[in-house]
Every structure is written in C-alpha cells, then in structure tokens.
Amino acid sequence: xxxxxxxxxxMTSCLGRGLAPTRAAFRAVTSGLAPCRFDTVDLDTWVGExxxxxxxxxxxxxxxxxxxxxxxxxxxxxxxxxxERVEEAATRCGANRAGVFVGTSTAGILQTELAYRRRxxxxxxxxxxxxxxxxxxxxxxxxYVRARLALxxxxxxxxxxxxxxxxxxxxxxRMLDAGLIDMAVVxxxxxxCLTTLxxxxxxxxxxxxxxxxxxxxxxGISIGEASAFFLLERAPREGSIALLGTGESSDAHHMxxxxxxxxxxxxxxxxxxRAAGLAPDSIDYVNLHGTGTPSNDAAxxxxxxxxxxxxxxxxxxxGMTGHTLGAAGAVEAMFSVLAIEEERFPGSAGTRAVDPKxxxxxxxRGGGRAIARVLSNSFGFGGSNCSLVFGRVGA
Numbered sequence: 001x002x003x004x005x006x007x008x009x010x011m012t013s014c015l016g017r018g019l020a021p022t023r024a025a026f027r028a029v030t031s032g033l034a035p036c037r038f039d040t041v042d043l044d045t046w047v048g049e050x051x052x053x054x055x056x057x058x059x060x061x062x063x064x065x066x067x068x069x070x071x072x073x074x075x076x077x078x079x080x081x082x083x084e085r086v087e088e089a090a091t092r093c094g095a096n097r098a099g100v101f102v103g104t105s106t107a108g109i110l111q112t113e114l115a116y117r118r119r120x121x122x123x124x125x126x127x128x129x130x131x132x133x134x135x136x137x138x139x140x141x142x143x144y145v146r147a148r149l150a151l152x153x154x155x156x157x158x159x160x161x162x163x164x165x166x167x168x169x170x171x172x173x174r175m176l177d178a179g180l181i182d183m184a185v186v187x188x189x190x191x192x193c194l195t196t197l198x199x200x201x202x203x204x205x206x207x208x209x210x211x212x213x214x215x216x217x218x219x220g221i222s223i224g225e226a227s228a229f230f231l232l233e234r235a236p237r238e239g240s241i242a243l244l245g246t247g248e249s250s251d252a253h254h255m256x257x258x259x260x261x262x263x264x265x266x267x268x269x270x271x272x273x274r275a276a277g278l279a280p281d282s283i284d285y286v287n288l289h290g291t292g293t294p295s296n297d298a299a300x301x302x303x304x305x306x307x308x309x310x311x312x313x314x315x316x317x318x319g320m321t322g323h324t325l326g327a328a329g330a331v332e333a334m335f336s337v338l339a340i341e342e343e344r345f346p347g348s349a350g351t352r353a354v355d356p357k358x359x360x361x362x363x364x365r366g367g368g369r370a371i372a373r374v375l376s377n378s379f380g381f382g383g384s385n386c387s388l389v390f391g392r393v394g395a
Contacts, residue, residue, distance in 0.1 A: 001275040004173055004243040005236035005391050008085035010076050011334045012227035013321045014048035018079040025168030026338050029366060031221050031320050033210045038192050039110075045206040048224025049192060050075070050323030062147055066109040068191045068308070070144045076187070076227035077148055086185060086231055088148050098151040102142040103158040103173045103188035105326030110193035111135040131305040141189055145229070150254040152183050159326065160290070163248075166329025169388055170246035172232055187229035188330035196223060196325065210293025211292035211323070212350040213316035214301075214362045218292045224322025228330035233385035236393045241340055244373065245276025247259060251383035253292035258296050259383060262303030265289075265331075268385035269307055269375060276389040278373065280308050283389075285345040287332045287361075287376040290316020291323055292350075300377065301358040309362040319350030329378040329386060336374040336390045344368040 010018060014032030016392045033046045055072040077083050082340040090098050115130040134140050142157040158164045165188025172184035200206050207220035236242040251264025273280060289300055304314060324331050339345050347366035356360045373391035
C-alpha cells in the first residue's frame with residue numbers, strides 16, 4: 001500500500017471540543033466519563049457525553065439535517081481549521097475528485113426515538129416534520145459531511161458496528177490507490193441514544209463504574225459519543241504522518257461475542273502489517289480496541305501477544321472517552337496520531353491493576369519513547385475487524 005498523507009484532523013468528544021482539549025487529556029491521562037444523566041435514561045452506568053451538544057446551531061441551509069449525530073459532525077467540521085483545509089484541497093483537486101467516507105453505528109436513531117414520542121395518538125403515525133433520510137438514516141452521516149463541505153465525489157457510510165470508522169480509512173485508501181479520487185474526508189461519528197444504552201444494558205455489557213480496560217476487575221464498557229475527521233491526500237512528504245497500512249477480516253464467530261482466540265483480530269493485524277510492509281517488531285505502540293469487558297480484552301490479548309509478544313507497549317484509551325462505537329476507529333486513530341506527534345504513548349485512564357492472566361505488555365502509565373509507527377485496532381460485533389497502521393514516512 002502507498003502511504004496516504006493525513007494533512008488535517010479534528011476531534012470532539014467528552015474530553016472537549018477540538019484538538020487542544022484532546023491533546024491536554026492525552027498528556028494528563030484524564031477521563032471525560034461521568035454518571036449517566038442522558039435524556040430519560042435510568043441506568044447505573046457512566047457515559048462520555050459531549051457537553052452542550054443540543055445547543056449547537058446547524059447551518060441554515062442544512063437545517064433539514066438537524067439531529068444530535070449531525071450536530072456532533074458540525075462541531076468537528078467547524079473546528080481546528082478543518083473545513084478550510086478541505087476547501088483548499090478541493091480547490092486544487094476539484095470537488096468531484098474528493099471522496100467522503102464516514103463510519104457510524106446507530107447514526108441518528110435518537111431522532112426517531114424523539115419522533116416516536118410525538119406520534120399521532122390515533123394512527124400512530126410519526127410527525128410530518130420527521131425527516132428519516134437526513135437524520136436517522138445511516139447514510140445521513142456521510143451525506144451531511146459531503147453537503148457541509150461542498151464536495152461532489154464518491155460518498156459512503158460504513159456501519160459495521162465498532163469497526164465502522166476504521167473501515168472508512170480502508171475504503172478511502174483503496175479509492176485513492178485506484179485513482180478514483182485524489183483526496184478524501186474520512187472519519188466517524190456516533191452519539192448517545194436510548195437504543196444503544198438500553199441495548200448494551202440488555203446484553204449485560206455496561207459497567208456501573210468508569211470502564212477499566214485490561215483491569216483484573218473489569219466488568220464492562222462505558223458508552224461515549226464523538227466525532228473525528230481526517231483529510232487524506234496523496235504523496236506524503238518525508239517525515240509527515242501517514243496511513244501506512246490497513247487490514248480487514250470477518251471471522252463471523254458470533255453476533256456479539258469475539259472469537260475466543262482472537263482469530264479474526266489476528267488476521268486483521270497481520271493484513272495491516274503486510275500492507276504497510278512492516279514486521280511486527282517495527283511497531284512502537286498498539287492502541288487496543290480494549291473495551292473493558294472480560295471476553296473482549298482476553299480475546300484481543302491472545303491475538304496481540306501472538307503477533308507482538310510482550311516487547312511492544314499496548315493499552316486502551318477508552319477509559320478517557322468511553323467506547324464511541326462507530327466513531328471508535330477514528331477516535332483511536334486520533335490518539336495514534338497524537339502518540340506519534342507527542343513521541344510518547346498515552347496512559348490508560350481507569351485501569352488500576354492489570355489482569356495477570358493477560359500477557360501483552362499493557363502499560364497503565366504513559367511512556368516517553370520515540371513513537372514512529374502505531375497499530376490501532378477496532379473490532380466490531382459479528383466479527384468485523386479492522387486494524388490500521390499509522391507512522392512517519394521514512395522513519
């Protein structure tokens with residue numbers, strides 16, 4: 001695979017709006033998780049909620065897209081000079097040569113939940129002002145980004161559970177390599193809704209405390225919400241940060257449980273390393289999927305240790321943001337990029353004592369070492385797996 005330049009990026013989560021608070025949390029290993037107070041939810045769990053998201057104004061011309069999910073995207077697109085960088089690139093390449101690839105899981109399902117509360121008491125019909133296509137529909141996440149940035153190239157939404165926005169990188173890289181586009185906006189967005197919170201509660205996967213990946217006492221996930229976007233372009237410069245490799249697999253072991261030996265996860269990591277032309281010992285840090293459930297962490301540990309042994313530091317950043325589901329791949333791509341920029345790997349918020357049964361080199365505290373190449377894992381329900389390699393070109 002030819003390296004793909006990451007020329008601009010932005011992220012919004014419970015850690016704050018934009019790169020500045022995200023970088024500060026990375027350095028201080030702080031968490032944005034708090035007891036759940038979302039909407040009418042009555043669950044004993046912690047969530048990563050974006051503060052003030054309901055009050056974010058939408059562009060007047062795109063008011064029909066108004067929903068919590070697209071407001072999260074709007075925050076990301078309007079920060080860190082991201083939309084300006086995209087506009088500059090589109091001016092060079094042409095808007096019809098600019099692709100948009102966005103990963104999401106539940107997308108704008110909250111909008112349907114809210115509309116359902118206002119259904120006609122006699123007929124049960126949803127209110128006339130409910131716009132399914134531009135709010136709830138999975139494609140609305142990608143369609144809004146394309147419309148907001150005035151782009152006209154290929155546009156796709158990926159919805160493969162928690163690997164969604166990692167797979168968005170893989171799709172964009174293939175399009176660039178095939179010469180179908182010259183630039184791509186890639187990212188992920190997912191926001192809180194009752195379906196997600198009560199759904200994971202029904203699976204007995206929610207923790208009543210902030211999640212603690214790899215901890216001996218880990219007992220479940222904390223759900224978060226976030227948006228993260230990247231501008232991908234051709235021909236990265238020597239020393240610039242780039243996407244070096246992508247790897248995907250589908251083990252289809254179970255609808256919600258991972259393969260107990262991490263078979264699909266291992267295949268995805270091996271494929272990403274092959275695409276990047278790298279040996280396992282070339283990786284300086286692994287950002288794990290690391291959800292904090294007993295089975296997911298154990299299965300991923302088998303896969304990671306089987307490839308990298310215990311020589312490479314690994315950990316999960318979900319203790320900072322919670323599990324942002326369809327946005328997780330893009331969020332953790334951001335932490336991977338920050339690890340390269342900061343030349344140190346982050347710490348693991350929430351983790352206190354690493355489970356001695358797990359064998360990979362899990363680091364609770366951040367470390368100051370040269371980070372040139374990072375492997376980032378995202379694994380979803382149904383055995384949908386994706387691993388990405390980021391690094392400095394020529395390092």
